[in-house]
Every structure is written in structure tokens, then in C-alpha cells.
Amino acid sequence: MSSEVLWNAPVADRPVDALVRVPGSKSLTARWMFLAAAADEPSVLRGALVSRDTRLMRDALERLGAVLEVEDGALHVTPLPPPAEHPAEPVEIHTGLAGTVMRFVPMLAALHHGDVRFTGDEAAFQRPMDAVVDVLRQQGVEVTEHGEPGRLPLTVHGTGRLPGGRVEVDASASSQFISNLLLVAARAETDIELVHVGEVLPSLPHIDMTVETLRQAGVEATHQLDAEGRHAWSVRHGAIRPLEVTIEPDLSNAGPFLAAAMATGGTIAVDDWPETTTQPGDAYRDLLTRMGGEVWREGRTLCVRGTGTLRGIDADMSAMGELVPTMSALCALAETPSRLTGVAHLRGHETDRLKALATELTKIGARTSELEDGLEIHPGELRGDVFESYEDHRMATAGAIIGLRVPDLRVVDIGTTQKTLPDFVGMWLSMLHPEPAVDDA
Structure with a gap:
């Protein structure tokens, strides 16, 4: 493994506080x-x-x-x-x-x-x-x-x-x-x-x-x-009429940023969160509340605040399997064990996500067992190590979330996030180090 493909996930030295705009779904x-x-x-x-x-x-x-x-x-x-x-x-x-x-x-x-x-x-x-x-x-x-x-x-x-x-x-x-x-x-x-x-x-x-x-x-x-x-x-059967549409922001891609609020006790606001949507990512509102976060809307903006409490969760993820890597990262940082079930199909995604998550989370100290249709995650004392992404964009962002709290976590091939979020690294660093506001002269 060459050092060129390793990304040192930045540790958050303070609670995050940022407005995030994610690209289209x-x-x-x-x-x-x-x-x-x-x-x-x-x-x-x-x-x-x-x-x-x-x-x-x-x-x-x-x-x-x-x-x-x-x-x-x-x-x-x-x-x-x-x-x-x-x-x-x-x-x-x-x-x-x-x-x-x-x-x-x-x-x-x-x-x-x-x-x-x-x-x-x-x-x-x-x-x-x-x-x-x-x-x-x-x-x-x-x-x-x-x-x-x-x-x-x-x-x-x-x-x-x-x-x-x-x-x-x-x-x-x-x-x-x-x-x-x-x-x-x-x-x-x-x-x-x-x-x-x-x-x-x-x-x-x-x-x-x-x-x-x-x-x-x-x-x-x-x-x-x-x-x-x-x-x-x-x-x-029949005609498909011409379209003129504006595509909603990708709520699943908003997940790692919302998770950052939970992990650091900070606040993240995501702009243009739709009032109603068929996107599975809308489930973050309920899931993060159950884990101890505060979730509210301000107009078209969804806000999540980490309260310092990060509870484990027992959740049927069958309707929103793509959220499992992000949720697993938070579960590894939580105070109590978690079970995420209903997602046997994740074995056929970009990689076998259940095996990949169990392997990588256990490696860094969160004992994780594969279930027939999910994962059981037991938080522990986490340590820095190489976090393999398996060419899977959501594995890479899961590593970034954990790295907010765990020094020396190195993610393999963070560039795989370009699959769905072209400038993930830039957005992540901007969230952690926002430019100071400049007063008009």
C-alpha cells in the first residue's frame, strides 16, 4: 500500500459550526x-x-x-x-x-x-x-x-x-x-x-x-x-413527456456532515432540505434524534446539533441501507452498543459493506459482528490505524467521521468520494476551518 493513497483524517479541535450546501441527488x-x-x-x-x-x-x-x-x-x-x-x-x-x-x-x-x-x-x-x-x-x-x-x-x-x-x-x-x-x-x-x-x-x-x-x-x-x-x-405504455426539473440536494451525501455535528457536539445546517421527499436520506432526521441529537428546521434549512450525548441505536435500516456506513461510524463513537439490521443486500454494493464495516471498525477498537442481515457494534477505546475504503465512497466518508475524534486515522483512497461528491475533501476541510467573516469597511 503506497502512502500516496492515504489521507490523514483531520481531528476536530472544536465543535463544528457550519452551513453546508450539498450538490444534487x-x-x-x-x-x-x-x-x-x-x-x-x-x-x-x-x-x-x-x-x-x-x-x-x-x-x-x-x-x-x-x-x-x-x-x-x-x-x-x-x-x-x-x-x-x-x-x-x-x-x-x-x-x-x-x-x-x-x-x-x-x-x-x-x-x-x-x-x-x-x-x-x-x-x-x-x-x-x-x-x-x-x-x-x-x-x-x-x-x-x-x-x-x-x-x-x-x-x-x-x-x-x-x-x-x-x-x-x-x-x-x-x-x-x-x-x-x-x-x-x-x-x-x-x-x-x-x-x-x-x-x-x-x-x-x-x-x-x-x-x-x-x-x-x-x-x-x-x-x-x-x-x-x-x-x-x-x-x-405511452409517451414520456419532456422534463424541466430542478433536482433536490443529495440527502444521503449530507449525512457525513450531519454526523460531524453529532460527533463533535457542534451544529450543522444543510441548505435547501426539501419539505417532502422520496430520498432515503430524509431518515437522518429521526435516526439522529434517537441517537441524542437535536434536529429542527429553519425555513428550507435542516439543522442538527450534537448534545454531547451519543446513544447507540437499534434500527431496521432496510428502507435506507445506503445510510448504514455513516450510521455505523456514529455507532462506533457512541456510548452504548448498536444493532443495524434489514440490510443483507449491502453485501452486493460497491463492496460487501457489512464485511468491510465489521473489519475496519473492529480493527480500530469498536468490536463489530456481522449478523445475517446487519451489524452489531460495540464501542470501545478507538485508536488510529489505516481505514480501508474498498473503493467505496461511503466507507471513505465513514472513516472521515471517525477521524474527527480519533487521531492518526488514515483513510485509503479518499478520492473514491468523487463517485457521488466531487469535492468532499474541500467541503470537509471548509466545515472544520471556516473562513472568518469579514466586516465591511
């Missing part, structure tokens, strides 16, 4: 970009996140024929052209480690007449893709798997059509296996009825987010339980 940016590319006419997206994941999404959509251009700070999207009469030249799309690109775009590739090969970072080859392949094949789309079945790399042999109809999918490993088909369903030749047949359904708020974006794009989409009590969605 990664999840919403991906969905709006996708829908704009699939729409009938050009769209305008304001506040879109610019990060590695969204650059990969933009590149994927452009390779399929959409045109995305920035004008006056807004992203203008010209949709995909109709499928060619004859197969186009083969296309290769690099997904990086972006789940939205590797799980969403293959459905759009089915509407492209020609071969589209999907590859990605080495770690992406471990992420499950079997449900994507299964749904495509249910729709009559030929898929070639070049390596391990149900994993990248693979090629979608698009014919320019999706027939629609009834589709069954096991989305136990990721809610993205539901959202991917919902996002393209209006472009099918008939209505789509999608039924989840797995034992568990993680991150339902992310699917609710998808349904809400569809409705805003004029697509008729409903969610209900079928006769057997299973989650089911219906999407009517």
Missing part, C-alpha cells in the same frame, strides 16, 4: 437523465450532480445516441433517436462501479438496434446482475454473458423493442432491479406488470422515488400488493 440525477434520454422531446435538468457516477451515466446515454449539453448551468438533453432499421455498429459502455449505469442502462440498450457490451471496474464484476439478465430474457432480448453468469461483462443484443406484459423479478439483492424496468416500461409495446417474487425488498423508498419521477414525466405508474401479498407495479 445522485439517485435523482440518474433517474432524470435516463428519463430525459427516453423522452419524446428535449428536456432541461437543473441542479444535476456532476460526479463520476453521473459522468458515466451521461457517457452511456451518449453512446446510445442521446445528446447531453450544459448551457447556462443546466443540462439539456436531446433524447435517443428511434432505433435504426438495420443493426448499428457495436457499442461498448463502461459502467465504472455505478449501480445505476450497470443495472438501468441495459434496459435502454434493448431499445437500441445493435449489440451493446457492458463492462466496468474490476470490482463491478462482483456485483450481482442476474436479475437484469433474467428480465431482459423474459422480454425476449438475447444476452451474452462473457464471464461468470449473472455478472459483468455482458452484451445486450438489442432489437429496438420490448414487448411488455407480465414480468417477475427477484429484487432481494437490490431495489435497482425494480427501478430499471420501471424507468423504461413506458417505451414497451404494451403495458408492463412487474411483480417482485423475492423474500425481501430492500430500499423501497428508492423504488417510490422512481415511481414519482415517472409520474412527473407523465407516465401512469401504480404500486400495489397482488393477491398473494407481493409488491407489484403497473406501468402504462
Whole structure:
């Protein structure tokens, strides 16, 4: 391991006190970009996140024929052209480690007449893709798997059509296996009825987010339980109207900053926190209150104050699994043990997040046990050490949170935070060392 990739996490020498503005939601940016590319006419997206994941999404959509251009700070999207009469030249799309690109775009590739090969970072080859392949094949789309079945790399042999109809999918490993088909369903030749047949359904708020974006794009989409009590969605085929939207700030990316208030007994205000939202990050308001923080609103700003009390928590995180790394970092700093459950699907994220968190937290002194579907965290006397990020942006920010209280904590590859938050380090240092106000002369 070379010293160049180690970042010395700064220790807070005083309670933090800062106003934070986080960029647009990664999840919403991906969905709006996708829908704009699939729409009938050009769209305008304001506040879109610019990060590695969204650059990969933009590149994927452009390779399929959409045109995305920035004008006056807004992203203008010209949709995909109709499928060619004859197969186009083969296309290769690099997904990086972006789940939205590797799980969403293959459905759009089915509407492209020609071969589209999907590859990605080495770690992406471990992420499950079997449900994507299964749904495509249910729709009559030929898929070639070049390596391990149900994993990248693979090629979608698009014919320019999706027939629609009834589709069954096991989305136990990721809610993205539901959202991917919902996002393209209006472009099918008939209505789509999608039924989840797995034992568990993680991150339902992310699917609710998808349904809400569809409705805003004029697509008729409903969610209900079928006769057997299973989650089911219906999407009517038809037009996707052009969009003109402003994308909410990313509430999950606000989490590390809110956690900093809790960890240091300080105050963090996050600007433009929406009154109502489908983002799972909104759960921080309840979770941090339960851990002993004070949470309130001042207009469009959400404020969190650490009170000096940091209680452990027993929480079902199934609806907001992406918050687990941040919450785990706080649990390691808490006064009493914690249990975070309902998140077995985190084993298939950028890394096996449960194993990674258990390994790294135990290494620095917070004995952490893997449960079948979560973690049990026992705080202890924490010590500085190398905190591995596993190329996972949320592991990296978890290390930064702990480093506020633990000297000599060195995070491997803090640059991986560019996946969703391009200037995390700059924002973190600005929070810790705000520039003094200058009085007018």
C-alpha cells in the first residue's frame, strides 16, 4: 500500500459550526437523465450532480445516441433517436462501479438496434446482475454473458423493442432491479406488470422515488400488493413527456456532515432540505434524534446539533441501507452498543459493506459482528490505524467521521468520494476551518 493513497483524517479541535450546501441527488440525477434520454422531446435538468457516477451515466446515454449539453448551468438533453432499421455498429459502455449505469442502462440498450457490451471496474464484476439478465430474457432480448453468469461483462443484443406484459423479478439483492424496468416500461409495446417474487425488498423508498419521477414525466405508474401479498407495479405504455426539473440536494451525501455535528457536539445546517421527499436520506432526521441529537428546521434549512450525548441505536435500516456506513461510524463513537439490521443486500454494493464495516471498525477498537442481515457494534477505546475504503465512497466518508475524534486515522483512497461528491475533501476541510467573516469597511 503506497502512502500516496492515504489521507490523514483531520481531528476536530472544536465543535463544528457550519452551513453546508450539498450538490444534487445522485439517485435523482440518474433517474432524470435516463428519463430525459427516453423522452419524446428535449428536456432541461437543473441542479444535476456532476460526479463520476453521473459522468458515466451521461457517457452511456451518449453512446446510445442521446445528446447531453450544459448551457447556462443546466443540462439539456436531446433524447435517443428511434432505433435504426438495420443493426448499428457495436457499442461498448463502461459502467465504472455505478449501480445505476450497470443495472438501468441495459434496459435502454434493448431499445437500441445493435449489440451493446457492458463492462466496468474490476470490482463491478462482483456485483450481482442476474436479475437484469433474467428480465431482459423474459422480454425476449438475447444476452451474452462473457464471464461468470449473472455478472459483468455482458452484451445486450438489442432489437429496438420490448414487448411488455407480465414480468417477475427477484429484487432481494437490490431495489435497482425494480427501478430499471420501471424507468423504461413506458417505451414497451404494451403495458408492463412487474411483480417482485423475492423474500425481501430492500430500499423501497428508492423504488417510490422512481415511481414519482415517472409520474412527473407523465407516465401512469401504480404500486400495489397482488393477491398473494407481493409488491407489484403497473406501468402504462405511452409517451414520456419532456422534463424541466430542478433536482433536490443529495440527502444521503449530507449525512457525513450531519454526523460531524453529532460527533463533535457542534451544529450543522444543510441548505435547501426539501419539505417532502422520496430520498432515503430524509431518515437522518429521526435516526439522529434517537441517537441524542437535536434536529429542527429553519425555513428550507435542516439543522442538527450534537448534545454531547451519543446513544447507540437499534434500527431496521432496510428502507435506507445506503445510510448504514455513516450510521455505523456514529455507532462506533457512541456510548452504548448498536444493532443495524434489514440490510443483507449491502453485501452486493460497491463492496460487501457489512464485511468491510465489521473489519475496519473492529480493527480500530469498536468490536463489530456481522449478523445475517446487519451489524452489531460495540464501542470501545478507538485508536488510529489505516481505514480501508474498498473503493467505496461511503466507507471513505465513514472513516472521515471517525477521524474527527480519533487521531492518526488514515483513510485509503479518499478520492473514491468523487463517485457521488466531487469535492468532499474541500467541503470537509471548509466545515472544520471556516473562513472568518469579514466586516465591511
